[in-house]
Amino acid sequence: MLRDEFGREFHYLRLSITDVCNFRCNYCLPEGYQGRPDAAFLSLDEIRRIATAFAATGTRKIRITGGEPSVRADLPDIICTLKEIQGIDKVVITTNGYRLPERIDAWHQAGIDAINLSIDSLDPAVFNAITGHDRLRELLEGLDRAIDLGIKTVKVNAVILRGLNDRQLDQFLQWIKAMPVTLRFIELMQTGDNEAFFKKHHFRGENIKQRLLAEGWREVQRDIDAGPAREFSHPEFRGRVGLIMPYSKDFCATCNRLRISSTGQLHLCLFSEHGISLRHLLQSDDQLPELLTFLRQQLGTKKISHFLQQGNSGGTQHLAMIGG
Ligand code: SAM
Ligand code: SF4
Secondary structure, rough: EEEEEOOOOEEEEEOOOOOOOOOOOOOOOOOOOOOOOOOOOHHHHHHHHHHHHHHHOOOOEEEEOOOOHHHOOOHHHHHHHHOOOOOOOEEEEEEOOHHHHHHHHHHHHOOOOOOEEEEEEOOOOHHHHOOOOOHHHHHHHHHHHHHHOOEEEEEEEEEOOOOOHHHHHHHHHHHOOOOOOEEEEEEEOOOOOOOHHHHHHOOOOOHHHHHHHHHHOEEEOOOOOOOOOOOOOOOOOOEEEEEEOOOOOOOHHHEEEEEEEOOOOEEEOOOOOOOOOOHHHHOOOOHHHHHHHHHHHHOOOOOOEHHHHHHHHHOOHHHHHHOO
């Protein structure tokens, strides 16, 4: 088991497979992806070795993320490879849903257990203004298909932005009356690149929580490998609401996840100063014992909390470089 000095155990790995993205979300990559499209991202063998090592230390769930993970043509192979690793119970993905209706069947066949789809607005014009793409209808079709295929967990992520989509809470809540998805409102996080945007558009998740409680929503229990969201249910709604509030007190106390960037850097926190390269330990299957020892040593250096409240987002320029 991977455990840090503060007694936190790590069952959940967020694995980025590319930094490339085809969207231009105004809070993340407002100018679009600016790096090299041919950068040396993790190979399928390297991904398999990472997952094997983490499974051996108690990781049960792996989230594939990016950039936009679906820009990799070998994504179905990556899903299959992760599913075959003993000890990994859940392979899940976070995606912007680009061409989802064409792609979701292949992910399902490969064995994907759950999908988190980013939909920042249900109004096509606002969706376009935030992401730079007129693709809301396509995402919603893909979402319906995921539900029809019987993918066990389907969640929707929406970053709440003051002045852009914060007035659309009613529309979002109305939508999940009949829609059996968990709708997760994510509080905007400050990163190295978005300071001015953050100051203008940050909206406190606590405001949403107070509204939900006043309207009869009740908080539900978390699973051991659950992400950071606090979840709420209501008897009159088929869907649930999740709140991700990184600025709330004690957000880091329940941290159960580690991150690997698309170039094989271990990040002990979303907002750490830098990653720790694992690549030299990913070149052959024989290196597994060395990799395990290295991971355990590095865990000893994980800090108790991020320093976001002080406006310090570490070395994270934007979340596309580490997968959110
Ligand atoms: N491209 C995929 C997507 O958008 O779903 C996966 C990567 S993206 C970095 C993962 C999640 O992080 C998305 O739900 C996105 O909305 C969220 N995100 C990105 N930048 C953020 C920020 N500054 N604050 C809060 N959430 C952010
Ligand atoms: Fe791309 Fe996801 Fe960032 Fe949007 S949030 S720019 S889809 S990586």
